[in-house]
Amino acid sequence: MTMNNAQLQLEHLWDDKVALDMTEPEKLLYRSNLLGSDKRITNYGGGNTSAKVLEHDPLTHDAIEVLWVKGSGGDVGSIKMDGFAALYMDKLRALKALYRGVEFEDEMVAFLPHCTFNLNARAASIDTPLHAYVPKKHVDHMHPDAIIAIAASKNSKALTAEIFGDDIGWLPWKRPGYELGLWLENFCLHGGHSHETLWPVISFGQTSRRVGMGEAIWKHVQRVEMAELGAIRLTMASSARSGYASLNPLVL
Numbered sequence: 001m002t003m004n005n006a007q008l009q010l011e012h013l014w015d016d017k018v019a020l021d022m023t024e025p026e027k028l029l030y031r032s033n034l035l036g037s038d039k040r041i042t043n044y045g046g047g048n049t050s051a052k053v054l055e056h057d058p059l060t061h062d063a064i065e066v067l068w069v070k071g072s073g074g075d076v077g078s079i080k081m082d083g084f085a086a087l088y089m090d091k092l093r094a095l096k097a098l099y100r101g102v103e104f105e106d107e108m109v110a111f112l113p114h115c116t117f118n119l120n121a122r123a124a125s126i127d128t129p130l131h132a133y134v135p136k137k138h139v140d141h142m143h144p145d146a147i148i149a150i151a152a153s154k155n156s157k158a159l160t161a162e163i164f165g166d167d168i169g170w171l172p173w174k175r176p177g178y179e180l181g182l183w184l185e186n187f188c189l190h191g192g193h194s195h196e197t198l199w200p201v202i203s204f205g206q207t208s209r210r211v212g213m214g215e216a217i218w219k220h221v222q223r224v225e226m227a228e229l230g231a232i233r234l235t236m237a238s239s240a241r242s243g244y245a246s247l248n249p250l251v252l
Helices: 024-036 089-098 102-115 128-133 145-151 156-164 178-190 208-212 217-229
Strands: 048-056 063-070 084-088 138-142 196-198 201-205
Touching: 024 048, 024 063, 024 084, 024 138, 024 208, 063 089, 063 128, 084 089, 084 102, 084 128, 089 102, 089 128, 102 178, 128 138, 128 178, 145 156
Parallel strands: none
Antiparallel strands: 048 063, 048 138, 063 084, 138 201, 196 201
16 A cells, blocks of 8 residues: 555654653663664664763773663563663763774674673663764664665665765665774764765764654654655665575765
């Protein structure tokens, strides 16, 4: 059944009154639950969200930067505060000195527990470097089917330009892991794109509201859906890499 334009509209669910007295970690939880409430934005169990927050170190009492990021497993739509890992950003940055290259990137996962803040018990996921190294305070990584359809297409680069024009750049596929985090950091710093990234959709910004609702992921998913409704044909790739579809990061 074909949906009309009204049915494709994504609701702007963020409520400033609800979020007014929330701490930054609480706003992270709020936007995570909102993003996960619409399966057009991400599938069940898919995606992860983060916020870089100033916290007081329990030992030194100094103000330090902490990455709150969805832990391994779980679902953003139903996650609670105990579903987020918390890690020292200075220690995550220090891991760069230990990185021996892409051939050894899997060994970096074992270092993540050494970065834990305040004895947080939630295990950090393989996407933690992505959230740590993208140089913005808030990062959301979602799995919208509409954008995956473009990212997994044989001619995804051309489709990206056709639908988004100069609003979104294009990057080739990179498997999740430490290298991807460094790769995206470099692109954000030197690639001329400072707003949002998609892998198949990674959105980032300086405020939780900016990233979470209406002004980022939601508007771009809706834009793709409207383009598909307008008869832009998506030629899906027939091959996959190592069991994965050819998902290409798109960079706004």
